[in-house]
Amino acid sequence: MTELVLNIDGMTCGGCVKSVSGILGTMAGVAEVQVSLEEKRATVDYDAAVVSPQELAAAVADAGFDVSF
Numbered sequence: 001m002t003e004l005v006l007n008i009d010g011m012t013c014g015g016c017v018k019s020v021s022g023i024l025g026t027m028a029g030v031a032e033v034q035v036s037l038e039e040k041r042a043t044v045d046y047d048a049a050v051v052s053p054q055e056l057a058a059a060v061a062d063a064g065f066d067v068s069f
């Protein structure tokens with residue numbers, strides 16, 4: 001398992017946290033997701049053989065957030 005920290009701008013309430021958790025948590029290859037509203041980031045444990053950091057970031061960006069890693 002590989003860990004990725006995504007810096008996410010644009011999360012402003014608990015609903016956003018749920019959205020981001022849901023998006024990442026349902027992606028193939030993702031084992032665990034922790035999202036912090038205060039720290040504006042998501043920590044993702046994922047299988048690098050299945051999904052890439054670019055794909056993980058793009059999925060969150062598609063939902064309207066500003067993502068970098």
Ligand code: 9UX
Pocket residue numbers: 011012013014015016017019
């Ligand atoms: Mo809260 Mo986030 O009303 O997309 S859910 S700001």
